[in-house]
Amino acid sequence: MAGSTLEIKDLHVSIEDQEILKGVNLTITGGEFHAVMGPNGTGKSTLASAIMGHPKYEITQGSVLLDGEDVLEMEVDERAQAGLFLAMQYPSEISGVTNSDFLRSSINSRREEGDEISLMKFIKEMDEAMDYLDMDKNMAQRYLNEGFSGGEKKRNEILQLMMIKPEIAILDEIDSGLDIDALKVVSKGINKLRNENFGCLIITHYQRLLNYITPDKVHVMMQGRVVKSGGPELAQRLEAEGYEWIKEELGIEDETVGQKA
């Protein structure tokens, strides 16, 4: 079997008793790149965070399965060990923990005791990945994300992605706040991972990221649901015409969810 399968079925999610996701259905299989697009406030980031187990979100209905295993029953760390990865929109800063120590712990958490990655192999892989992402080597010894610029944080998320090699990755607005050069570098890193064992869910509200990473499937979210799915041509039409035509087609007036305008 090629890669893993993440199945999201009828997912309902609330935050502070307000329902944000109202029944999301989505299946991602190894080898596939999916893009979830949509205007601000339609539930895209909630979807990403809820799948990973963000403490603020409450799942009220539905299921998330990874190769048939119930993800929602797992602790956050168990989800990661099972093969999920979330590149965050706002990565935390952790003082006193070096980037490289953190990465090594992360990699080893997915390996059996006694089968930890050797220091030499780790350093070599990290060096290569940092070169690939045009990162300053000093960043390995800096404290995790502390004092990193927005662009550095995003690169650091992709560095982790490349080193940890998850089965399914969710990238939450990895393109926000990046200039065009950084965007190219980040895209290059993600494209390098493309193979039949790796599935990816890319969340963005800009089509421009998809100029560098071609998705196999594109989904549009509005009002806490996936309202339209298609191939890469859907993203191009959104770029050219915006979201209004979808709203008209579906009779939607306010596409946002859970926010009072």
Added chain:
Amino acid sequence: MTVETKLPYDLEYISQFSQEQNEPEWMKSLRLQALEQADTLPMPTPDKTKIHNWNFTNFKHNATGGTIQSLDELPQEIKVFFDTENQNQNLVIQRNQTAAYASLSPKLKEQGVIFTDIFTAMNKHSDLVQRYFMQDAVSVDENRLTALHAALMNGGVFVYVPKNVVVEEPLQSVFWQEDPEAATFNHVIVVAESNSSVTYVENYISHNKEEEAVANIVTEVIAHDNANISFGAVDNFAQGTTVYVNRRGVAYRDAVIEWALGQMNDGNTVSENITHLIGDNSVSNAKTVTVGRGKQSQNFTAKIVHFGQQSEGHILQHGVMKDSATSVFNGIGKIEHGAAKSNAEQESRVLMLSKDARGDANPILLIDEDDVTAGHAASVGRVDPMQLFYLMSRGISKQEAERLVIHGFLAPVVKQIPIQAVREQLTEVIERKVY
């Protein structure tokens, strides 16, 4: 309010004790006078911590211990404080009140460095000890506990570094309270003459969980013109010991005093760390870490007083509180009139690990001079759930994620501890206390 503190020892006992130690006459009369003063002096009044029902009277004052021929004899829990591979030649071990082991490198002896237990120092260098004993830094009559300290002083060390001598290797003291009821009335004096420099590190260890004991410690650190003193400590008294620890520094012109204090006691503790920046361009960095657990109540005061012009004072206090531990952190920067162009900075941060723990951070700046700079930052908070989510989302367990966050929180102070073995030991103590 008045405090009922019945003194367990009388003039006759003190004078007998002094005689047994072969003390010079000045010390004996200082003790006797102090005991009389103790009767009338008030207890210290640490801000926001009530100490009236703490045990300051129940202890065994006189507890000797066997001497130590070789470090190999020591139990593992004491051995861990030394670097056994590169054995420190400059080491004093006090077992209960007995100076059980002492060594000082021949080179330092030749240079006139003194590093010995306080009783030997009073015998051999009476004038020198008298010159500094509760004179420039702490006074006998500050409060009842300082007076009791002087009256009942039963251990400690004396460090003296002559002019222009740079001591490269650190000096280390280990105060091991092997007897669970032994009181620690330790007096530590560190004097660095002009243009000299020294690093001194001390460890306090006791194991009394049920038995009650008292530690009443006064430490005086004097840095003369252009001297540099780096002072590190790991206090690790067990639950049964009530601790009053008063560490005070005096820095003259161009002198530097660096404090790195790991305050890891398990019992109730009042800790004062005060530095007087007397001379122009004098500097002090006071860094402390603590972990509170169980039901212990602790009060930490870190204070730097600026008298000299262009003096620099930086206070950094980090504390982690768990269970139903309570701690008050007072950070005080005081700039006296005339201390122009001085800078007083302080930061106090408290991390709470449970809902019953309490932490107070009180930043205070007292400034009587116009031409100065000062700043403070204080925070009390919980481990950020977003930080835990982030670490766990990479596969790291919750416990390990918490450990990493706490480790990172305390690292700025821990990494300042001068001896690697002690630094590692502090890290280990922290981990043991946190989990």
